[in-house]
Structures are given as structure tokens and as C-alpha cells.
Amino acid sequence: MTLRADHVDISLGGRKVVRQASLHVAPGELVALIGPNGAGKSTLLKALAGLLPVDEGHILPDVSVKERARLRAWLGQDAAIHWPVTVERLVSLGRLPHLDAFHRAAPTDREAIQKAMAATDCLAFARRPATHLSAGERARVLLARAFATQAPFILADEPAAALDPYHAFQMMELLRHEAQAGRGVLVVLHDLNLAARFAHRVVLMAEGAILADGAAQTVLSDDLLGRAYGIRVARGDGWLVPTGRLQSPD
Numbered sequence: 683m684t685l686r687a688d689h690v691d692i693s694l695g696g697r698k699v700v701r702q703a704s705l706h707v708a709p710g711e712l713v714a715l716i717g718p719n720g721a722g723k724s725t726l727l728k729a730l731a732g733l734l735p736v737d738e739g740h741i742l743p744d745v746s747v748k749e750r751a752r753l754r755a756w757l758g759q760d761a762a763i764h765w766p767v768t769v770e771r772l773v774s775l776g777r778l779p780h781l782d783a784f785h786r787a788a789p790t791d792r793e794a795i796q797k798a799m800a801a802t803d804c805l806a807f808a809r810r811p812a813t814h815l816s817a818g819e820r821a822r823v824l825l826a827r828a829f830a831t832q833a834p835f836i837l838a839d840e841p842a843a844a845l846d847p848y849h850a851f852q853m854m855e856l857l858r859h860e861a862q863a864g865r866g867v868l869v870v871l872h873d874l875n876l877a878a879r880f881a882h883r884v885v886l887m888a889e890g891a892i893l894a895d896g897a898a899q900t901v902l903s904d905d906l907l908g909r910a911y912g913i914r915v916a917r918g919d920g921w922l923v924p925t926g927r928l929q930s931p932d
């Protein structure tokens with residue numbers, strides 16, 4: 683089963699911000715969704731998560747709200763933590779879609795929570811209030827919550843944004859590991875090097891439309907990066923850095 687957007691149009695505030703976008707994620711692959719600010723990446727990701735309705739086109743599979751929560755783990759961009767619950771309790775919320783009517787945790791739930799915290803290095807602060815963490819630690823806890831869901835698909839919106847290079851790399855390794863374990867992972871990224879290093883496939887969005895979808899070396903071409911971002915890049919063995927601005931693509 684693949685998760686897919688099929689010729690999707692989405693409007694926000696009466697304005698069409700995603701146009702005829704088609705995108706799919708298969709089990710076992712990590713797909714990076716890149717593009718300039720305002721391109722429509724978060725909007726498309728939210729629609730794939732079932733958090734936003736589409737005007738036209740389809741998000742597939744078309745399932746019930748409960749089934750959707752089991753199918754897709756969501757790691758949002760501004761996932762602030764407002765309540766001083768413990769880290770363990772917060773991670774356990776990832777199991778909500780699996781609990782019975784009385785919200786009782788079964789041994790399989792407890793096992794999934796421990797496994798998710800171990801994978802993301804959260805066990806050392808499992809009993810601390812989740813509000814008392816650094817931005818990087820918080821990002822790992824929220825990733826643990828998403829992992830605890832054990833959903834076949836993980837949708838993550840800029841999960842590495844607040845992270846130092848070590849933890850950004852670790853975050854991507856964890857997501858890649860999940861993909862290797864058979865999940866489908868779609869991750870919005872601004873760091874083109876992380877996309878090049880970790881993604882099986884890169885999808886480039888600009889002005890609400892999908893501009894390119896393919897291998898990193900094809901999508902991260904001088905021509906496409908110039909058209910989408912208005913930047914010039916220098917590149918080496920597996921890396922690239924912006925070296926100048928072209929005319930703004932806006």
C-alpha cells in the first residue's frame with residue numbers, strides 16, 4: 683500500500699495554495715519534500731495526514747479517522763508542549779489510536795513506548811516534565827511519540843529545524859532507519875544536504891506545484907534549484923552549498 687496525493691488542489695483563506703499536486707510514498711522509502719518558503723509543502727503534508735481537506739483530487743487510501751490515526755504518524759512543525767506531563771506520558775500519547783475504550787495500555791503499548799524512547803535516546807529524561815527540555819531534546823521526544831504510534835507511514839514537517847548538526851543527522855538516521863524497517867517516511871526539509879544524504883527520492887515544490895520528483899542528483903540540479911529557489915550552488919562529493927543569489931523566483 684502506498685500513501686498518495688492524486689492531483690490535489692488545496693485552498694487556504696480563499697486562495698489556492700496547492701495545485702494539481704501528485705505525490706506518493708511507498709513502504710521502505712524516505713522521501714524528502716523540499717521547496718522555498720510558501721511553496722505549499724506543509725499544506726500538502728497536512729492534507730496527506732488528513733488534517734486538511736482538499737478541493738479537488740484524492741488522498742489515498744481513503745480511510746476513517748480512527749484508521750487514519752493508526753496509518754499515519756504526524757510530526758508537526760510547531761509542536762509546542764504546553765503541559766508539564768512527563769516525557770514518558772507524552773510519548774505514550776502516540777499509542778492513543780491503539781487503546782481500548784477505557785484508554786488502558788496493554789503490554790504491547792508499553793513495549794512500543796519503551797522502544798520508541800530507546801530509539802530516540804529519551805530514556806535518560808523519561809521522568810522529567812516535557813516542558814523542561816532543550817529544543818533538541820523536545821524534538822526527540824516528539825519523534826518518540828510519532829514512533830510509538832508504529833504507524834506504517836511517518837509524516838514529518840521540518841523535524842530537523844531546531845537541531846544542531848549532530849542531532850539533525852541523528853534525526854535523519856532515525857527516520858531512515860524507520861524507512862529501512864519498512865515504513866514510508868515523508869519529511870519536509872530545508873537542508874538540501876540532508877535531503878541529498880538521506881532521501882531515497884526528492885520531491886521539489888514551488889508555487890503550489892510539484893516541479894520535480896526523482897533521485898536527489900536529478901532533482902538537486904543547478905537548473906531546478908535556480909528555478910525554484912533562485913540560488914546558485916557549488917557542489918562536491920555528496921554536498922552542495924549556496925554560493926550566490928540569482929534573480930528572485932517570486
Ligand SMILES: Nc1ncnc2c1ncn2[C@@H]1O[C@H](COP(=O)(O)OP(=O)(O)OP(=O)(O)O)[C@@H](O)[C@H]1O
Binds near residue numbers: 694717725
Ligand atoms: N492559514 C492560512 N491561511 C491562508 N493562507 C495560508 C495559511 N497558511 C499558509 N498559507 C499560505 O499558503 C501558502 C503555502 O504555505 P505552506 O505553509 O504550505 O508553505 P511551506 O512550503 O510549508 O512554507 P515554509 O517553508 O515557509 O514552511 C503560503 O503562501 C502561505 O502564505
